[in-house]
Amino acid sequence: MAVETVEEGDVWLTEEQQGAWRHYLEGSARFVEALGAVHDRTLPLSLGEYSLLVQLSEAPGRTMRMSALADGLVLSRSRLTHTVARMEARGLVARCAAEGDRRGVNCSMTDAGYTALVAAAPGHVAAVRRILVEALEPDEFLALGRAMAKVAASAREAGGTQEGLAAHCD
Amino acid sequence: MAVETVEEGDVWLTEEQQGAWRHYLEGSARFVEALGAVHDRTLPLSLGEYSLLVQLSEAPGRTMRMSALADGLVLSRSRLTHTVARMEARGLVARCAAEGDRRGVNCSMTDAGYTALVAAAPGHVAAVRRILVEALEPDEFLALGRAMAKVAASAREAGGTQEGLAAHCD
DNA sequence: GGTAGATAGTTGAGGGATCAACTACCTACG
């Protein structure tokens, strides 16, 4: 931002870092936008619905607890409830009580959900390849994956400690 | 996804690529979530409002055309109109007719907007540093920036050609 | 065994995003 330059380092970013940060912001924004557009225009599932069904497809019995699903998709409980309710109304998933914990709810993929997932998968993967994977050198893409794994861990951890950040701004 | 394995390559991703892709998804989701939480809990501007004011702060006269703003922030025209309307109601920005093109509208940052931006900046940058920059080796972060610049270009270009993707799914 | 506090999930109200229409203006070309 165009504020008077400060002497002390460690508060802002260097020019180089700023550039990297801007590119990160623009790249991630344009990527989800383009991928979402492919889903909306050519596939029977939105990106969010698709991701949810992918998670379910990998779980034993194609069934997961609501909370596990929420954690895996980085979604709030509330948002997951609403999303699953809409998908249930469309026949893509079904909910039933979990055995063992009477608070728990299991969400499972229906046959219709599986059919929709299989129909959407080729277009989805083709878009990911075209827009993300093939934009990069093979090892550059793998390095991106390793870096983002670190970021994920760092962000997961920041959830607990973030109150302390306010202290930086007195 | 847990579909029967196919013989032909070039349709799905390798195990390694899948892993990188999952890490990318999780990392980007957790990062925006954590950064947004910092804004919502400790700063006077949401992440979106902050980004908008940053763009304005760098423009001559702290003023930009609506469409330039929309492009820079990767936002739809409609969304920008609504967002700016809300921010205008809060006194953070102001709109006025653009000279030269009577269709055009200029959006400029008010003093109150600038004050809010300055108040939010340290907390914002601290969060970006903590969650993203310091999670990585310095050159790893710069490589991330270079990679995402390529992704941005690829996604920008995909906007025009994406109809062809449907052809993959007969 | 009873009660305090955490965990699982849902609900509804309110606010933000999306999409398709719409106005207004500009450009170009006959």
Next chain:
DNA sequence: CGTAGGTAGTTGATCCCTCAACTATCTACC
């Protein structure tokens, strides 16, 4: 000129997300 098609921005209906309650259940500990 005039009109066809593009560009700039807005609007409102609809849908989706968020947030703060809320119910119900589980755990632990006295």
